[in-house]
Every structure is written in C-alpha cells, then in structure tokens.
Amino acid sequence: TETLPPMLVVEEVSKQFRGLKALKAVSLTVERGEIRGVVGPNGSGKTTLFNVISGFYKASGGRVLMDGQVISGGRPYRLSRIGLARTFQNLRLFGELTVRDNLLVALDRTRTYAIWQYVLWPVGILRQERRLNRQADELLERFGLAEFGGALPGSLPYGIQRRIEIARAMAGEPRLLLLDEPAAGLNGDEVRRLSEIVRSIRDSGVTVVLIEHNMGLVMSLCERVTVLAGGEVIAEGTPAEVAHDHAVIEAYLGD
Numbered sequence: 001t002e003t004l005p006p007m008l009v010v011e012e013v014s015k016q017f018r019g020l021k022a023l024k025a026v027s028l029t030v031e032r033g034e035i036r037g038v039v040g041p042n043g044s045g046k047t048t049l050f051n052v053i054s055g056f057y058k059a060s061g062g063r064v065l066m067d068g069q070v071i072s073g074g075r076p077y078r079l080s081r082i083g084l085a086r087t088f089q090n091l092r093l094f095g096e097l098t099v100r101d102n103l104l105v106a107l108d109r110t111r112t113y114a115i116w117q118y119v120l121w122p123v124g125i126l127r128q129e130r131r132l133n134r135q136a137d138e139l140l141e142r143f144g145l146a147e148f149g150g151a152l153p154g155s156l157p158y159g160i161q162r163r164i165e166i167a168r169a170m171a172g173e174p175r176l177l178l179l180d181e182p183a184a185g186l187n188g189d190e191v192r193r194l195s196e197i198v199r200s201i202r203d204s205g206v207t208v209v210l211i212e213h214n215m216g217l218v219m220s221l222c223e224r225v226t227v228l229a230g231g232e233v234i235a236e237g238t239p240a241e242v243a244h245d246h247a248v249i250e251a252y253l254g255d
C-alpha cells in the first residue's frame with residue numbers, strides 16, 4: 001500500500017519584517033488526522049507562522065506543502081479552495097448579518113457555477129439555494145448553533161461567536177484547519193465544549209493545528225506540541241515531554 005504524504009510540511013520557513021526575523025528556518029510536519037498544538041511565549045512567531053501557511057504573508061525563505069503539494073506562494077483564496085481553512089485571533093464575522101447568513105456567505109463562496117446553470121438559471125438557482133440552506137442548517141446543527149441562527153453575532157456570548165467562526169471555517173469542507181487561539185476569552189464550560197468540537201472535527205477526517213495559550217486544552221487535545229521561541233522551534237513532542245523540557249521552561253520564564 002502506498003503511504004500518503006503528511007497533511008502539512010513546513011520546510012525551513014523564514015519570515016523577515018525589515019530587520020526583524022519573526023521566523024528563522026522553522027520546520028515541522030503534521031500527519032493527517034493529527035491535532036497539533038503550537039505554543040510559545042508572546043511574540044515567538046506563532047501567528048506569523050499561520051499567516052505564512054495560509055498565504056496571508058509571503059515567506060522570506062523555505063516552503064510549505066499541504067498533502068504533498070507545494071502551497072507556499074499561493075493566495076489565501078486559492079488555498080481555501082484546495083482545502084485549507086483558518087480562524088483568526090480576533091473574530092472576523094459580519095456584524096450586520098445573522099449567524100445563518102454569515103454561514104451562507106461562506107458556503108456560497110465555495111461553489112462555482114457551470115455554464116449550464118446560467119442557461120437554466122431559474123432551475124439551477126433554486127436547486128443551489130435549497131442546497132445552500134440545507135448546508136447552513138447542517139452547520140448550525142453540528143456546532144450547536146441552531147437556536148442562534150437568526151441572531152446577530154455581536155449579541156451572543158463570546159464562546160458562541162468563537163463557535164460560529166469555527167463553523168464558518170468548516171463551511172468550505174477543509175482538509176486542514178488552522179485555529180488561532182480558539183480558547184481566548186472563553187470560560188471553563190466553553191473551553192470544554194470547544195475541546196469536544198475540535199475533537200469531532202478531527203474525527204470527521206480533518207487535520208487540525210491550533211495555536212493556544214490554554215495549556216489545559218493543549219494537554220487534553222493535542223497528541224504532539226511544537227514550541228516556538230524567538231522565531232525558532234525549540235522543542236517538539238507530546239504535551240508531557242515538552243512541559244518538562246528545560247529550553248521550554250526557560251523560554252516561558254523569560255516571557
């Protein structure tokens with residue numbers, strides 16, 4: 001049997017902002033079906049790494065492969081089409097749209113019309129609309145948002161808004177999902193709910209990489225953790241291994 005390539009390979013990626021080296025030859029490999037944690041003190045380069053992987057920043061050096069295919073240099077919308085989704089540290093939902101419409105926008109973006117659908121416009125559009133609405137309902141249901149479909153995101157608790165953002169990222173049926181501090185600002189119950197959601201996403205066949213400061217969540221969720229400090233990978237291993245690593249302890253004490 002042939003072995004499939006890892007879901008994500010970051011090869012010696014560097015990123016420089018003028019004089020500042022935010023990433024210095026960072027390498028990591030995430031296997032398919034993994035939930036990988038990325039941790040590190042503030043300013044260690046975690047978000048920059050996500051921005052490079054997802055095409056928001058162009059790497060100064062190195063390359064990124066998803067599922068065996070080179071994706072570095074790709075524009076974010078292209079990468080989202082081939083199955084890479086991400087969330088942002090600061091929520092980016094449309095405040096004027098209902099939760100359901102936020103999901104519909106994301107679902108609508110993922111489709112393209114064939115020429116016959118323009119010719120048979122009334123038929124095609126009706127069928128598409130019905131399918132989109134069904135998919136929106138499925139997403140609402142799946143992420144425990146059914147009762148909030150008609151609400152504006154800003155009127156809902158923070159934990160729910162985070163869940164909407166994840167549901168929206170999942171609208172494109174990604175193979176790889178990057179979550180940037182999904183537990184930031186959540187209370188204990190919300191973190192537990194988030195943990196279940198991330199696990200169910202993985203169990204549905206999606207590889208997950210998350211940046212997270214909540215060590216309890218990282219410990220309970222991640223098989224492996226990559227630790228960044230000063231733009232470099234200083235440790236990688238199981239949560240228990242990295243927690244006892246001297247370089248990691250030092251990096252955090254100096255934070």
Ligand code: ADP
Nearest residue numbers: 017020022040041042043044045046047048049
């Ligand atoms: P983390 O997510 O680990 O807190 P970041 O990736 O946000 O770290 O930042 C790493 C370093 O890169 C920081 O020193 C930060 O100020 C710098 N940096 C990040 N983005 C930019 C940018 N767009 N322009 C200039 N410097 C940046």
